[in-house]
Amino acid sequence: MKILIINSGSSSIKFQLIQMPQASVLASGMVERIGIEGGSISYKNASNDFSKKINFPDHASGLKKIAELLMDRDLGVIGSADEINAVGHRIVHGGKQFTETTQVTEEVKANIRRLFSLAPLHNPAHLNGIEVAEDIFKNASQVCVFDTAFFTSIPQKAYQYAIPKHFMDDSRIRLYGFHGTSHKYVSEKALEHLGKPDAKLITIHLGNGCSMAAIKAGKAIDTSMGFGPANGLIMGTRAGDIDQSVIFYMQEHLGYSVKEVSDILLKQSGMLGLTGYSDLRDIEAAAAEGDEVCALALEMNAYRIRKFIGAYTAALNGVDAIVFTAGIGENSSTIRSKVCKEMEYIGIELDESLNGQRSKKLREIQSAFSKVKVMVIPTNEELAIATQVFDLMK
Incomplete structure (x- = not known):
């Protein structure tokens, strides 16, 4: 077929x-x-x-x-x-x-x-x-x-929002999560590589859209995106987490319509809003040439990821491995280095020589002293999708 x-x-x-x-x-x-x-x-x-x-x-x-x-x-x-x-x-x-x-x-x-x-x-x-x-x-x-x-395995304590319950029951407003095909694929590869089916993983999908997931024994227990794919990490054009008061202020005091605010937060924010570029390769190149605005944006991006690693380590009660994947996660040694910096408190230490190497295969890039595995696993959403399609059609 x-x-x-x-x-x-x-x-x-x-x-x-x-x-x-x-x-x-x-x-x-x-x-x-x-x-x-x-x-x-x-x-x-x-x-x-x-x-x-x-x-x-x-x-x-x-x-x-x-x-x-x-x-x-x-x-x-x-x-x-x-x-x-x-x-x-x-x-x-x-x-x-x-x-x-x-x-x-x-x-x-x-x-x-x-x-x-x-x-x-x-x-x-x-x-x-x-x-x-x-x-x-x-x-x-x-x-x-x-x-x-x-x-769908995420427990109610994580997927329900602290708003009147009828919004969830009647209007289905709750956390759904995104990039699930990728998180599922790389977590399965990580468990197979570790030989530990009950391992605690934090998977980090970084592309133009970005998300993270806390996974225990192959089942997701939390994820950074929610009702829509807009919150969580800083992305190419999406702001990620933002104080909802900012949205009210933009509408009530600055005169923006609902659609205008939505367009700003989804299409004009994130790395694009911070730097004028939505592609991380352009931002890294500018930062390397001394652009302080782009350098700050990279630090902000990595800082947000580090905060979620800390939160998910707490949610999992420990972590065995963190996994970088997708276009940026697999290819940007800069972002991986910035994310893993000053993370010794939970046992994450990077080997910069391993981090700097390029490969299309699963690899570990932590130092010999790291208590937590740091892995780069190329995602293959296409193969995962093909398998599911074949199983349905055969």
């Missing part, structure tokens, strides 16, 4: 065409910096490795280019769209109703649309991806895998 995996982030699309059940990757690649100057697409298969600078105004244009490359006479790996048996879509917000892998129907699409307000940077792009895929791959089954599903 050939399964095309579409993993749309807020400013990127990762894709893999996977032959199941062999789990062999026929083609893969990534569209980057969607809606940002300097966009690009990369694509590779067994005999080709292709990349090109292209500005993509939206996710639909990126998906269409992916389809062109897969069927390209020289670079492609399929002769026609009919060779695709299923398309697996990563969906950020499944609300309370979607707790497992689900085949797309008109009702499913309507429910994803109803959740737009909870994930405004993602769910619209996901639905767009489904509709474009339906048009291009007309005979393929379209299947959704929901990021929120992994967090």
